[in-house]
Amino acid sequence: LSNQWVPLWGGVLITIGDTLGFLFLDKYGLRKLEAFFGFLIAIMAVTFGYEYVMVRPNQVQVVKGLFYPYCAGCGQYELLQAVGIVGAVIMPHNIYLHSALVKSRAVDRSRQEEVKEANMYYLIECTIALFVSLLINIFVIAIFGSAFYQKTNKDVYEMCVNTSSPYIHQLQTNGSLDVDIFKGGIVLGCYFGPAALYIWAVGILAAGQSSTMTGTYAGQFVMEGFLKLTWSRFRRVTVTRLFAIVPTVIVAAVKDVSDLSAMNDILNVLQSILLPFALVPILTFTSMPTLMREFTNGRLGKALGLLISLLVFGVNVYLIVVYVEDLKQVYLYALAAIISAVYLLFLAYLVWKGLVFTGMTCGSRGQDHHFTHQLLRD
Template structure:
């Protein structure tokens, strides 16, 4: 118990002394006399998960289970409605040809998430807190604004995705703006689930990921994609006969997969585990298990993304509006007017994607698709709000109440989303999502430069600094 208290004091000391050298708070060896502070250290969450005592085994499933959670919450950002829309458009516009971009982006994302987790474990601070201590005021404010812009763009896609899912599930009876208001309300409710225990919150996210896997896996089995073409597209970097639309889609895939605010989020989530940072072996062990957990989580998210790309690549690549219109007419769909009688290539988004699945594969395909989108939207809006709170608290050093922080971060992102929902039709949101995915790509340097810089500093990371 005394060791835990000393560790807490050391981490508090690192958070309080803004002007001090960074070396002491990332030190692995204990200080001679840690400062005793009035306030105990706490993460954003109100509890920390204990790690089982050391065993002589090289690998322990009990320890992996104790470290499991942060990586799956992080992986939600790889499964948000913006990702799903990017996936389905990639399949519809380029077939299987851009799967290698998705694979490459996921691998790069894993490496960056590993750096984020390592920074949080070694220093006891998340990326926004380190930026606060390392950067002067002007670049720090610019960084904060850029990350907030990325969060707003992502949140717009997530909330609109939920609203579209409500619209599809209610057969159009719930308009877009009403779906946004429902999402805002239930997100507030779900955000306070961690009051019942951090592990219960993480289990809830696990359930939502499972719903997504079952929903999109069902569509994959239903459509039966060509496995040879799928493997060729995944492992052979090519894009024959690709034009500007496919190039924009490739850039959008990178922005949809590697989200800048997710790097800030992951570096904060790992602080929810009890790791004695004064012991090098404990820090090394935590880094190892967090990396294993992140790899498993991102592999699952990659499979779910592949399900969506493959479904639309197999069923709707090179389809024309005329063909889809005829199929929807034949099945008595109420959404035939979405597809004009011309030979232009089919343009799909989350909404139209559900409709065409319903036309070609029956109403069950539409409703299961909507359930998957709803799970993706609900989970990602919650993790997006956590990101906003970590970023705002870290960069601005806010000491507000929990409810005030949630209200402010929600309001910043929700206001533009509500305006879009009121003034834009549910059937015409494709252009906005394309733009927001490319915007995410443009925001990446504002997370990449800090995380690469800080994890390479020996003064900050000691023996855990990046090698060449």
């Protein structure tokens, strides 16, 4: 957006100030903050929708892909992208955030009728939000799939060299095209003009602000709920932002934008790997009759939750296997094997505990019942 006037590390530092400013909107009421989130989402929908119309993907194939997610000749690279999409869309920290935001609603939880009514309205709210999120992701994936998939760097370079794009030096001339959100904007600008480039940039900016704010808020709720830290709002926001911003500033200062984009892709995959640690507890708690009473998950909800969890586990295990196969050094094999074993063992322990707390008697111990009573007391 600055036409390279602002250095990469400078842009990262700017996000500290604007994010802090946006986060203090909750001082004027949660509804105003939610309205601002809605504004950012609307910007994403409009900007990415514009790019979708410009690219004009095959509508039949897009609809088919929604119900039959298959592509001919796809392999490990495409699966890695799919795992990254799962991590980017179903962010683990957003599960904590939504759980905390439910508590902000003025509902008399001692009255079953009011809780049912609140659940209905929250279901409508979440359905609308997820539907808009689905549209945005359809736009982005279809744009990348139609405009960039199976293209070579030479194809794109020859298209861009005939334009006045100031970012032509960011493109290579050999090998297959490896597109990220930065190069995607450059190529869209070459194909459809500067307007497409800047509209894409505005959409990415809105997406980044929204993601940053939700991550920071989730960090605050985790600090308050799990760590029992009753800090001031400014102190909480500052500390949680520093945890994320310091590594980003370092990478931005010593590397270029392609490295930062690669780090973003890795973080999306890591979020998918970490997803079970948020997914299993939330399914466990909502399936506990002693905790949820008449609002406990039904059999269909439990079955769907289990199916989705197993799917996420399976994809993550496959991802680990693929990653280990690509390692060349023996000590890296050993390190990866240890980390993978710890990850899988902890997942198994988490699932076992979840089954115990939801009613399985085999393997349960007295301290499990003590934990349940303590949870109900809190």
